[in-house]
Amino acid sequence: MDSAGTAGSSIAGRVVLITGGGTGIGAAVAERFAAEGARVVVAGRRIGPLKEVAASIGGLAVEMDAADAESVKQGLATILAEHGRLDVLVANAGGHGFSSVGDTDDAAWEASLRANLTTAFVAARESLPALIESRGQIVVISSLAGLFAGPSVAGYTVGKHALIGLTRTLARDYGRHGVRVNAVCPGWVTTPMADAEMDEFAGHAGLESRAAAYAAVTADVPLGRPAAPSEIASIVRFLGSGESSYMTGSVLVADGGAHIVDLPTVAFDHAGM
Structure with a gap:
């Protein structure tokens, strides 16, 4: 007990x-x-x-x-x-x-x-x-x-x-x-540290906003969003x-399913297959 x-x-x-x-x-x-x-x-x-x-x-x-x-x-x-x-x-x-x-x-x-x-x-x-x-x-x-x-x-x-x-x-x-x-x-979790990373990433990637950066880094995550x-x-x-x-x-993983994704098959997703 x-x-x-x-x-x-x-x-x-x-x-x-x-x-x-x-x-x-x-x-x-x-x-x-x-x-x-x-x-x-x-x-x-x-x-x-x-x-x-x-x-x-x-x-x-x-x-x-x-x-x-x-x-x-x-x-x-x-x-x-x-x-x-x-x-x-x-x-x-x-x-x-x-x-x-x-x-x-x-x-x-x-x-x-x-x-x-x-x-x-x-x-x-x-x-x-x-x-x-x-x-x-x-x-x-x-x-x-x-x-x-x-x-x-x-x-x-x-x-x-x-x-x-x-x-x-x-x-x-x-x-x-x-x-x-x-x-x-x-x-990915929407914390101040992650927000700063997204702002930097958005600048380098030519994205218009922090939200767009979060969307980009979670695009291949099954739940499709940060926590x-x-x-x-x-x-x-x-x-x-x-x-x-x-x-x-x-060890509990809370990543929206990111760890289950088979990276070599992500290209098939993007190709609509």
Whole structure:
């Protein structure tokens, strides 16, 4: 039976920490958990957006660099002093890494891995004592880039792939302690980071709008559209509740079906065959 209770589904009263909680998927996850009565903590390096999210949901904003152990320890101390426990960690913080291997210098490589991998590793490691005590959950936000390689995104792709390895090793080692760890791999989601990519892509491709860019990058996706952040938040909520009580080490793909497409046959589609 999951720690969420006999029904296994309620998240009311649970303490949820979301790294990178100020925008995009993180903010949507915060809203979803708060709507069901969870005590939500949004954390990140930019306190302004965090305070806005926290104010809108009645949560707590904590300025914290998820890749820095001392910063995470201080953040957790604040959370435990305020709420007395931690039930769910959503390791959502991430960053860029958009260049090929040959064009990625040492500083850019280290920065990308720090943003996309070290943030989850450090936040998870420092949260483990509290999560073991509560028999809690970790939800790692990876990406479709954690399963496949896009063009010239070396640091991002490697970091997101490594997050799946981190998910599995945490699940393997800490399942006996009652901690469940699962990952989510979203495809295109209409977040501020993706919006910026679409704006850049639209300029290069001669497209008239951001919407046209999203339509272009999802043209061969079975559902034919990007996800809204709230759609990913629903999956995270499931993994952070007792409804997923016998799942650990799992990787859930939420990409509109992109991963099932056989690329060599896409040309047949375009030819109307």
